[in-house]
Amino acid sequence: MESLINSRITNKDQNLYVGGDRIVGVQSVSINKNFNLGNLNYAGIGQKTVNYLPRGAQISTVNIESYLLNQDFFLNYVTGSETVNSFILKSSSDLDPPYSMLNGYLNSYSCQWAVGQIPRISTSINVLGNAGRIPTGSLGAEIIAELQLINTIYDGDSSNDDWGTILGAVTTSQDWSYLTSIITSYEDWNLGGGASSPTTGQLLIPYDGSISINIDDFQTNRVQLFNIDIQSQKFPIYNMGARQPSRVDIVYPIDVTCQFTFEVGNYESPQITDSPRYPIIEDLSLVVNDYKTDANIVTYNFNNLNLMSEDYSISAEGNNIVTVIYNTKMYGN
């Protein structure tokens, strides 16, 4: 954590890159290194000095909280078996020494949204390789090439330094009109969506009116909150003689849980004895677009979502609220 001691991750000197993409809208990054040491205890140790030795995989866990802006940078890594290198750089032109997190995999992802808020992504990277401020001289040629690519794509625009300040203000105020006024004046800034960004050089921001949920119950019932949670099982394959795995495999199924909270319009609550004879199965299409241009940021399509639970609540203080949780399993090749 040496590079994070004196500044926040949203500070201008801390930019997060994952798989070559600069992650726009990062709110927090926390890195935990587990050296996985255990003490060596033995019969007759007496009062000798206790020694420690490795007793498990040495993994660093990187937890990331980010607004969903421009594009979803993480979803493909969660549902695939690809590993990814991540870096925290002062800027795209200042690469040495980078805070590197090498050979990581993602197996946890959630996207949360509530009325009046920008959707937030929470994910974590399990880093199997080295992690820390590694001098470029100790990085392999492939890593150096990746850093050079970052430099080529993103170098030269220091105006994005204020991006964290903008989002920080919005987080505090939760005032969409305030954000709109700021974005209008800053929309020409190059905020670094990355080479794969749908509109590099332009910021795509979702808001209530640009989010559409296509599922039968929610055509007339007012959704207040959704949470999409995806968990995949990844297996690092270790081979004798190596402290880092040779590869990471994904084992299907991928678990998808979708939670919706809505104010009831004409919603008909299911009877519990109807399950499993009359299962409630829905297909979900959730589209998140830019509030202004309607450019697509991300689309979630899930089929065969099974209703797992329903929470029906009535209170004197508010409207009739229902929370439903769906689950499905995804298989791949």
Place this chain on the structure above:
Amino acid sequence: MAIKFSNCEIIVDNKKILAQNATINQSNTLTPLKVIGYRNVLNNTPTDGLKNSIKIDYTPETHNEPNYIISQMMINYSYPSPVEIKVAGYAMTGYLNSYSLSLEENNPVKASVEFSIFHELTDSLTEQSSTGYLGYNNSNSLRIAHYWASQISNADYTTNGDIITLDYNFRANWQPIYKIGSSIPSQVILLGSQETFSFTSEYESNITYSGLSVQDSLVNCSKLRINNLSYDWTTTGWFPLDFSLTDGKIISHTINLSENSIVTTQAEIVKYY
């Protein structure tokens, strides 16, 4: 006053080992004597000599591994004298009848050894003296045998690189020879021994004929070398423990399919001596 684990040193062949468990078992084989005309058991009669054993689970250090040396001597038909073993005040001489090593992902190697003891145990539990460390130096874990520093390779150390876990087991077949008038054997003879290597990998290798050798089936699998942790950062001082798989025969090959896991295979290789 209770005897403390931390004050019970365990010494095998004059070398202190880093034991996590030790079990001393004493057994007296009796057979009930039944006779016609008598309803109950008339008496119990001994039908075998006194049999004692000690089993020790420990963390091996490659530079200080007496049981590896003893087992290799037996493999090379150099029959060792019974080994002196000391456990918390008990002193005994025993014959190594099993020795196993287990290598699991990212962990120190686990060792287990069992000795047969054919004499009476007459000592009692006592804690070590504060000066009784035999000059043992355990100031650094770098001599500990570890998964990270171990490999299966061919003779020129081209590594296999595909082994996930490995279990090694050595077993000896000792025969005590008793004389009339004594419950203690006058001689203990080594009749034979065997090594078994069992490893988990993703290899698919069918057994197509009896006597299939490891070399005919698996790539770069003629030697197991277990180094210590220092292998990770130094070029010397590994004190490797070497095991030969040459001429080993595959006696079983198992394919494991399990929910929520990758498909793995398990090959078992045996060598008889």
